[in-house]
Amino acid sequence: MPAYAAKRILLALLTxxxxxxxxxxxxxxxxxxxxxxxxxxxxxxxxxxxLIERLALDKPLYTQLFIFYRDLLHGDLGLDVFSNRxxxxxxxxxLPFTLELIFAAILWSALLGLALGLLAAARPNTRLDKALAxxxxxFVAAPAFVVALxxxxxxxxxxxxxxxxxxxxxxxxxDRLYHLVLPSFAIxxxxxxxIARIVRASFLEVLGEDHIRTARAFGVAERKILLSYAFRVxxxxxxxxxxxxxxxxxxxxxxxxxxxxxxxxxxxVISSINSRNYPVVMGSVLVSSVIFVVSTTISxxxxxxxxxxxxxxx
Amino acid sequence: xxxxxxxxLIYRTEKGVMAALRKINxxxxxxxxxxxxxxxxxxxxxxxxxxxxxxxxxxGVAGGEIRLGGTDMLSLSENEMRRLxxxxxSIVFQNPMSALNPVLSIxxxxxxxxxxxxxxxxxxxxxxxxxxxxxxxxxxxRRLRQHIHELSGGMRQRVAIAMALxxxxxxxxxxxxxxALDATLEVQIIEKLKALQEEIGCSIxxxxxxxxxxxxxxxxxxxxxxGEVVETGSVxxxxxxxxxxxxxxxxxxxxxxxxxxxRVLPTIPGEVPKLYDLPGGCVFRPRxxxxxxxxxxxxxxxYEMDAGHHAACIVARGEKS
Numbered sequence: 001m002p003a004y005a006a007k008r009i010l011l012a013l014l015t016x017x018x019x020x021x022x023x024x025x026x027x028x029x030x031x032x033x034x035x036x037x038x039x040x041x042x043x044x045x046x047x048x049x050x051l052i053e054r055l056a057l058d059k060p061l062y063t064q065l066f067i068f069y070r071d072l073l074h075g076d077l078g079l080d081v082f083s084n085r086x087x088x089x090x091x092x093x094x095l096p097f098t099l100e101l102i103f104a105a106i107l108w109s110a111l112l113g114l115a116l117g118l119l120a121a122a123r124p125n126t127r128l129d130k131a132l133a134x135x136x137x138x139f140v141a142a143p144a145f146v147v148a149l150x151x152x153x154x155x156x157x158x159x160x161x162x163x164x165x166x167x168x169x170x171x172x173x174x175d176r177l178y179h180l181v182l183p184s185f186a187i188x189x190x191x192x193x194x195i196a197r198i199v200r201a202s203f204l205e206v207l208g209e210d211h212i213r214t215a216r217a218f219g220v221a222e223r224k225i226l227l228s229y230a231f232r233v234x235x236x237x238x239x240x241x242x243x244x245x246x247x248x249x250x251x252x253x254x255x256x257x258x259x260x261x262x263x264x265x266x267x268x269v270i271s272s273i274n275s276r277n278y279p280v281v282m283g284s285v286l287v288s289s290v291i292f293v294v295s296t297t298i299s300x301x302x303x304x305x306x307x308x309x310x311x312x313x314x
Numbered sequence: 315x316x317x318x319x320x321x322x323l324i325y326r327t328e329k330g331v332m333a334a335l336r337k338i339n340x341x342x343x344x345x346x347x348x349x350x351x352x353x354x355x356x357x358x359x360x361x362x363x364x365x366x367x368x369x370x371x372x373x374g375v376a377g378g379e380i381r382l383g384g385t386d387m388l389s390l391s392e393n394e395m396r397r398l399x400x401x402x403x404s405i406v407f408q409n410p411m412s413a414l415n416p417v418l419s420i421x422x423x424x425x426x427x428x429x430x431x432x433x434x435x436x437x438x439x440x441x442x443x444x445x446x447x448x449x450x451x452x453x454x455x456r457r458l459r460q461h462i463h464e465l466s467g468g469m470r471q472r473v474a475i476a477m478a479l480x481x482x483x484x485x486x487x488x489x490x491x492x493x494a495l496d497a498t499l500e501v502q503i504i505e506k507l508k509a510l511q512e513e514i515g516c517s518i519x520x521x522x523x524x525x526x527x528x529x530x531x532x533x534x535x536x537x538x539x540x541g542e543v544v545e546t547g548s549v550x551x552x553x554x555x556x557x558x559x560x561x562x563x564x565x566x567x568x569x570x571x572x573x574x575x576x577r578v579l580p581t582i583p584g585e586v587p588k589l590y591d592l593p594g595g596c597v598f599r600p601r602x603x604x605x606x607x608x609x610x611x612x613x614x615x616x617y618e619m620d621a622g623h624h625a626a627c628i629v630a631r632g633e634k635s
Contacts, residue, residue: 210412217366218400218427218477232417307417308461 004304004311012297019289020282024065027273027281034276038081051081055278068282077286078279087283090268095287097167097264101256102249102291104180105188110242113192117199124204132196139193144252148186148259155182165261183260187252191245198241199234206234236303243299247292315517316342316365316485321378323364332589334360335541338378339616342485342534347511347518349528349549351564352538355586358521362487365519366403367395382485400427404478408490410470414462420473421458427477442480449476450506468499472506479510486511487519492527504531525568529553537561540586540597543616547623557625557633560598596628604629
């Protein structure tokens with residue numbers, strides 16, 4: 001296990017490095033002079049020169065990349081071009097909003113999805129199973145932005161049960177949670193469907209496997225067979241799905257934050273790309289790729305803990 | 315020991331009701347090894363599932379009884395049946411790689427099947443290690459920490475046998491335990507099984523389509539065809555003087571009996587009839603070379619040929635008299 005974990009974490013670091021480097025190059029490849037966009041049309045040549053100097057835009061790309069990584073290793077992501085505040089501080093200010101949104105979404109969708117999936121697997125090919133299949137597929141098919149807009153219309157505008165915008169008063173936890181309900185519902189709904197389907201398929205497959213028949217042939221109690229023999233195998237694909245799911249929820253969070261006017265990494269990415277605020281773009285991209293890589297790595301490590309076949313494979 | 319009387323099993327399928335096993339009559343005496351031989355799809359696996367009562371939901375018992383040491387297992391409640399499984403009857407499956415849990419250690423699984431014993435986990439583990447040594451696995455305590463995929467093919471089957479014999483059952487069902495192994499390993503496993511059987515004194519129902527193994531290991535043989543037992547008798551009788559035409563063809567097709575290597579491998583022409591569309595009369599008639607008109611009209615029962623030797627063939631019965 002330690003050998004597997006070391007290899008897997010090394011792989012994760014490499015993935016982050018590649019993603020960040022790629023983004024660094026790509027944002028510089030976008031057409032348009034960043035300095036003119038940043039400073040506006042009436043900027044003096046002296047101002048422009050000063051900004052080019054500050055962002056090291058006159059240096060070759062590899063030097064810029066080197067400077068970026070050198071500063072990163074010191075925890076320095078540079079300064080916001082407009083406010084001159086530390087990008088690290090800005091990113092860490094916005095991060096909790098996105099994380100709480102993703103966690104809320106994955107928590108409710110995983111629990112409900114698991115319950116619906118197990119229910120369907122326990123009664124395969126019955127009316128209940130078929131009804132759940134239709135429901136899950138409908139959930140999967142509903143795009144998060146449609147769900148976001150419709151639920152906003154229904155619950156905030158017509159019924160006025162839930163707040164439409166913002167993330168709630170800072171420090172006021174009930175208020176923060178209250179503001180989380182609609183956005184996490186919107187991005188989590190299709191995940192309920194995905195998870196329910198994969199749980200059903202996975203558990204039905206496991207229950208038909210020979211080793212379950214063996215355990216029954218030895219008289220092992222049915223409850224024990226389900227809880228420790230079948231569950232440990234059936235849950236594996238679900239854990240993998242959840243790891244990848246974090247990434248999808250992260251991208252869903254970008255427009256959900258815009259629809260609900262919530263602060264967060266998604267807002268930050270969009271606004272900083274629009275204004276070519278390079279240091280802030282790099283800061284938020286770095287954080288997003290770290291979230292993605294960390295969540296997939298965790299799901300792989302959990303899987304390896306549960307499944308000895310994975311440990312011996314890598 | 316085990317007595318199966320006029321047992322009928324059906325499957326409800328989309329194509330209609332399939333009579334998978336029809337009027338099965340089999341007896342295994344205490345300490346006896348019975349070889350059950352037949353082609354794929356002849357009902358061997360259905361018979362095992364019936365004995366263990368681990369049948370799929372669409373299966374149904376249409377008649378007959380299965381007795382183990384006097385108790386009719388078909389009338390037991392699910393809970394009573396569960397008490398029997400793994401204690402009085404246990405089973406070695408064909409493919410130990412898929413028959414053991416892939417994510418739990420071998421030790422854990424061997425501890426779990428001792429759920430009846432009220433001893434500590436350490437004691438259970440010790441017993442498991444002792445059992446592994448007994449089936450010829452060196453370094454048993456290390457093996458207990460491993461998982462099934464970490465072992466070699468022969469080792470896996472030894473583990474499966476160790477698990478099955480752990481509780482010293484009175485009946486062991488071996489479902490083609492050596493089919494997935496190469497010839498050398500097969501001999502080793504068969505010899506080990508034989509030695510353990512003699513030590514424990516259990517009966518074995520040995521399912522195989524390898525006639526050489528039957529001759530090596532078994533006392534008695536039952537030949538199955540398309541859901542019926544067509545011939546039963548001692549190993550000497552079945553191999554020395556087979557009476558049913560199917561048995562004769564089966565023995566003729568065994569590669570061990572073919573002397574001339576240049577000859578085309580013999581086969582039995584035709585195929586096993588579909589279970590939802592059985593021919594009237596004798597089920598083997600469409601493929602039989604000696605069939606007479608009578609065979610299309612009368613369904614043969616197991617007629618006694620000699621003492622303890624039965625065959626379900628009208629023609630063979632005629633030969634006798």
